[in-house]
Amino acid sequence: MEGLEISEVEYSMIEKENRYDSEYYMKRFLDVEYMLSSKKHFRIKDEFIVTDGEHGSVEYLDAGIKYLTAENIKNGFIDVSNVKYVSEDVDKRNKRASVEAQDVLISIKGTLGQVAIAEAWLKPCNMNRDVAIIKAKNNKIKNEYLAVFLMTRFGNVQSSRGGSGGVQQMITLERLRMFYVPHQTDEFYLKISEIYNTFLSNLSKSKSLYSEAEEILLSELGLKDWQPNNAPVNIKQLKESFLANGRLDAEYYQTKYDELFFRLSQFECDTIKDIANIKKSVEPGSEAYQESGIPFVRVSDVTKFGISEPNVFLSQNDYDLKELQPKKDTILLSKDGSVGIAYKVEEDTDCITSGALLHLSVFNKEYNSDYLTLVLNSIVVQMQAERDSNGAIIQHWKPSEIEQVIIPKLPKPIQETISARIQESFALKAESKRLLDEAKMMVEREIEKTN
Secondary structure, three states: OOOOOOOOHHHHHHHHOOOOOOHHHHHHHHHHHHHHHHHOOOOOHHHHHEEEEEEOOOOOOOOOOOOOOOOHHHEEEEOOOOEEEEEEHHHHHHHHHOOOOOOOEEEOEEOOEEEEOOOHHHHHHHEOEEEEEEOOOOOOHHHHHHHHHHHOOHHHHHEEEEEEEEOEOOHHHHHHOOOEEEOHHHHHHHHHHHHHHHHHHHHHHHHHHHHHHHHHHHHHHHOOOOOOOOOOOEEEOOOOHHHHHOOOHHHHHOHHHHHHHHHHOOOOOOEEEHOOOOOOOEOOHHHHHEOOOOOOOOOHHOOOOOOOOOOOEEOOHHHHHHHHHHOOOOOOOOOOOOOOEEEEEOOOOOEEOOOOEEEEEEEOOOOOHHHHHHHHHHHHHHHHHHHHOOOOOEEEOOOOHHHHHEOOOEEEEEHHHHHHHHHHHHHHHHHHHHHHHHHHHHHHHHHHOOO
């Protein structure tokens, strides 16, 4: 029986919960919920109204009403870098899920328990059923406190328990409404609210500085207000098309790509292979995934702003960690799925990356690593990635194509100015993360010491 976990529960509890899967009654779930229920507490349903988003299918648009999915809810904030849009009609028919400032949002399907608070700039906004929206009934309980609590280990355990037992992980609204939340003093709610709002303010300043860096780059390249020509017809001779590059798909020869390369030809340029060494990582397969070990970073965990906490791990004994772990200043570049996402690692990182993420190490001293990363994330390289990976059901950008990507070389002082903005941006982002971690630790300590 060694290693076997057994929980003994009364049948009346099973009937009450209407759950018969053994995972639901794991000791770590029961211990946390027993501790929380023994303190002064409320259930979410006592202080908040809980609903979810659109249940039907919708048509996505290029612009319109922002439409959130679970992918947009991150660790404390809402990421709209890849947000979808829907029509005003969808928003009107789904008014119960129209997002207002200060609403607490939590992912309830797929990746469970990601939490954020909606800010005023997000409006107008709606969402799908993978996200639950929690609206305060009154002002007695601070929304920020609830959001931070849901991000602590006490909130995470309840999210994990609520999603256990199914092939598709999902927290039902009924289960979410029954989450235990310990009462605290008004002074404590206010303190957490202040820290959380400072976290959001720093994050906003960080994004503004990054946007300034992007604006400098595009202005220097004459691309700030450029609108690519989307003409449906472009005539090419055989010698400048198939015979030159072996591509027959019409999308590859769109006029907008010719325009881009003409604009880049006005600057001194190099290819990526002239700037950085490219190293591949590993793809162990899902059978190697574990619940603990060394974090395994996949494309879905990476944005141009950083690496989110992975939920998949690998055995440390099976891999050469010294060889595979990203080092400081390594640029991670996605080549599969969402191609062309680049992020420069700020310090040696205790993780292994997916084979879909290439490691770029800059050796050409004419290029600043921050500058190169920004160019990779800009329209300059995104259009090249789009052109190369067109025509496939699942996007794939070949390393041989990536080597030939054209990078404009701006003067070093401009690169340094861009780098300074980016470094300041990431310093603020790191400070915002520290503040959020501090708020979570404060809540956990308060829960552990209160009766």
